[in-house]
Every structure is written in structure tokens, then in C-alpha cells.
Amino acid sequence: MLDIAVSYNQYKFLGYEFLTWLWFIMENQQEILKKSDKELVSLDIGNRIVLENNKTDSIESITIKGDKAGLEEGILSLQKGAVVTELNLIYKAGNNEWRFNIKGESLDISSLKTPETGPVETKEDIEAALLEKVFLYEKIFILMNNLYKQFISLRVTGIWEKNVVPSIKKWIAS
Amino acid sequence: MGLLSSSVSVTRYKVKGNLEKPVLEKVYNGLIQNAIPEIDDDHLEKIVGWTSFENPYVPAFEDSSFVIGPYLVFSMRLDKKSIPPKVIQKHYAIEMAKQLEKSGRQYLSRNEKKSIKDHVIDVLSLRIPATPNIYDLIWNMEESWLWFFSNLKAANEEFETLFSKSFKLSPIRLFPYTTANLMSGLSDADQDLLLQLSPTKFTE
Numbered sequence: 001m002l003d004i005a006v007s008y009n010q011y012k013f014l015g016y017e018f019l020t021w022l023w024f025i026m027e028n029q030q031e032i033l034k035k036s037d038k039e040l041v042s043l044d045i046g047n048r049i050v051l052e053n054n055k056t057d058s059i060e061s062i063t064i065k066g067d068k069a070g071l072e073e074g075i076l077s078l079q080k081g082a083v084v085t086e087l088n089l090i091y092k093a094g095n096n097e098w099r100f101n102i103k104g105e106s107l108d109i110s111s112l113k114t115p116e117t118g119p120v121e122t123k124e125d126i127e128a129a130l131l132e133k134v135f136l137y138e139k140i141f142i143l144m145n146n147l148y149k150q151f152i153s154l155r156v157t158g159i160w161e162k163n164v165v166p167s168i169k170k171w172i173a174s
Numbered sequence: 175m176g177l178l179s180s181s182v183s184v185t186r187y188k189v190k191g192n193l194e195k196p197v198l199e200k201v202y203n204g205l206i207q208n209a210i211p212e213i214d215d216d217h218l219e220k221i222v223g224w225t226s227f228e229n230p231y232v233p234a235f236e237d238s239s240f241v242i243g244p245y246l247v248f249s250m251r252l253d254k255k256s257i258p259p260k261v262i263q264k265h266y267a268i269e270m271a272k273q274l275e276k277s278g279r280q281y282l283s284r285n286e287k288k289s290i291k292d293h294v295i296d297v298l299s300l301r302i303p304a305t306p307n308i309y310d311l312i313w314n315m316e317e318s319w320l321w322f323f324s325n326l327k328a329a330n331e332e333f334e335t336l337f338s339k340s341f342k343l344s345p346i347r348l349f350p351y352t353t354a355n356l357m358s359g360l361s362d363a364d365q366d367l368l369l370q371l372s373p374t375k376f377t378e
Contacts, residue, residue, distance in 0.1 A: 126228060
């Protein structure tokens with residue numbers, strides 16, 4: 001395995017491409033999402049998209065905020081050569097809803113809000129609440145792992161350049 | 175930000191290596207030997223160590239109190255004394271004036287000034303209590319994964335050093351390359367292809 005610090009910087013583009021691909025499949029190939037999580041009802045963009053354009057010598061960062069974050073502005077940035085570096089996502093399964101941010105360069109999850117859990121009043125409650133929280137956090141990590149696994153298995157094969165990239169280009173151009 | 179908070183930030187790790195048996199005893203020893211000491215009556219400006227999840231201000235690990243279901247749950251505490259720069263400035267000026275008067279000179283050398291500043295910080299460090307920052311973690315030994323409840327770079331770096339020192343195991347942060355390498359089930363041939371990848375252009 002490569003040195004950790006070197007590989008972090010050298011391959012962070014994979015995280016940006018993953019989020020760009022994720023946005024594309026959320027819009028166009030919902031069946032891939034369902035394949036990653038049988039209980040998934042929906043996975044949508046929440047209130048924040050961050051994009052970065054590294055096309056020229058300088059790095060341009062574009063942040064789109066607000067409920068139903070302006071997808072048109074995001075697409076416009078993609079058209080100018082930007083990639084997605086951070087997404088706020090809303091995941092629904094059954095009647096429950098999770099919200100979280102995912103950062104492309106690190107795949108770190110932040111501001112993760114799970115469905116509400118029971119109150120903690122006694123010492124015994126802590127153990128039960130903790131196990132419940134772990135189960136709820138794990139739902140997001142498993143979903144993201146499965147999606148990343150699908151992305152990377154496409155990315156290392158010819159399917160990426162032959163089929164996926166042309167479809168994403170077509171979507172961006174439309 | 176605690177594990178049970180309404181909103182959390184998580185950095186995920188893969189733990190490389192195995193603990194010798196008896197495993198829980200090894201973990202217990204690692205926690206006890208590296209538990210956080212109090213520095214309020216000390217000159218130290220910063221200290222890091224383990225503490226218990228349920229009672230982080232009184233670090234004590236009773237037997238296997240850190241085992242919850244299939245998980246090991248404990249916290250890292252990072253205590254830091256932050257002396258406001260203006261307070262240092264004030265006491266430095268007072269001390270400088272005293273020294274000038276005592277010596278009868280008009281100026282002090284660079285070394286004398288540095289020594290006065292160090293002394294001032296030392297004295298203030300004894301008077302100012304350390305601010306504790308608590309970061310929970312959950313470790314599934316059977317599946318070799320660990321979640322650290324913070325994305326702060328400094329906290330993650332402190333955690334990685336403390337964890338390696340305490341348990342002689344390497345926590346590997348899961349980011350795009352390591353997730354592809356360790357978690358995606360790629361064949362050896364695909365691993366080679368992964369190393370050769372370069373950024374895709376989505377526009378002409």
C-alpha cells in the first residue's frame with residue numbers, strides 16, 4: 001500500500017469523481033441506489049453542494065446553499081469543468097430520515113443527523129441508546145461503502161471511459 | 175461532539191494488526207497506561223490521554239466497563255490551557271518593567287526577554303485550568319473497524335498517535351484511496367489499475 005499522506009493527496013480526485021457520479025446516478029440511475037440498499041426509499045441532495053474548478057491555474061470554489069440547493073447553478077459549474085467536492089444528502093428508508101454531509105477528498109461524514117432515538121435517563125439507557133445509534137450510523141456507512149464500491153469497480157475498468165463518462169457528459173451538457 | 179449527540183462528525187478507520195490474547199486485558203492495560211492525567215496544577219500546556227465514555231471527567235476504567243455489546247467504547251481527552259495573548263502581554267510588560275528597574279538598565283537582551291516571556295507563560299499556566307475536549311470512539315475489534323467522532327485534523331492526528339502508542343496497532347484512515355484499496359474487494363489486477371488512474375475530464 002502507498003504511503004498514507006501521499007495517497008491522500010494523489011487520489012483525492014477519486015472522491016470528487018465519486019460525488020459527481022453520485023449526483024449523476026441520483027438524477028438518472030436510481031436503480032443503482034436501490035441495488036446498494038434494499039430499504040432505500042430515496043437519496044437526494046439536501047441544502048448544500050460545494051464544487052471546485054481546477055481547470056485553470058487557480059482553484060475556484062463554488063458553494064450553493066439553501067433548501068433544494070440550486071441544481072441549475074451546480075450543473076452550470078459542472079459545464080465549466082468543476083467537480084463536486086462536498087454534498088449534503090438526505091437519505092430516507094421506511095419512515096425514517098437521515099441527513100449528512102460527505103466530503104470528497106476524505107470521505108468524512110459530518111453533521112450526521114439520524115432519526116430520533118429514545119431518551120437517555122438512566123445508566124442502562126445509555127447502553128441501549130448507544131447500540132441504537134451505532135445501528136443508525138452504520139446504515140449510512142454501509143450505503144456509502146456500497147456506492148463507493150460500485151463506483152470504484154466501474155472506475156478501474158474500461159466501462160468508465162466507454163459508458164459512464166459519456167453518459168455523465170451528456171447529462172452535464174443537457 | 176459526542177457519540178450520542180444529535181449531530182455527529184465521524185472519521186472512519188480500519189485497524190491493522192491484532193492484539194495478543196487476552197485481548198480485553200491488553201486493551202485495559204493500554205487504556206490505564208495512557209489515561210489522561212490532570213494538569214491543572216502543572217506547567218504543562220497540553221496533554222492527551224484516554225478517558226471513559228460514561229464519565230470523561232473522572233478517567234477510570236473498571237474492568238470491562240468499556241465493553242458495550244460487541245464494541246469497545248471509550249474517549250480521547252485533549253486538555254489544553256489557552257492563555258489569552260493579551261494576558262501574556264500584560265504580565266510580560268509588568269515583569270519587563272520590574273527587571274529593568276532591578277538592573278538599572280534601559281534595555282534587556284533578546285535572551286533575557288525570551289526568558290521573561292517563558293517564565294510568565296509558566297506562571298500563568300499554573301493559574302489557568304486546562305480546557306477539556308472530549309472525542310468519543312467506538313471500536314469493533316472483530317471486524318477491525320473504528321469510528322472516531324471528529325473530523326478535526328489535529329484531533330485525528332493526536333488520536334492516531336495515541337492509539338498506536340497504546341495498543342501497538344495502526345489505525346488507517348479511510349479516504350478515497352484507502353477505501354478503494356482496503357474496503358472495495360478489488361482483485362490484484364484491479365489494485366494495479368487503481369494505482370494508474372488519473373483524473374477524468376467531464377467536459378471537452
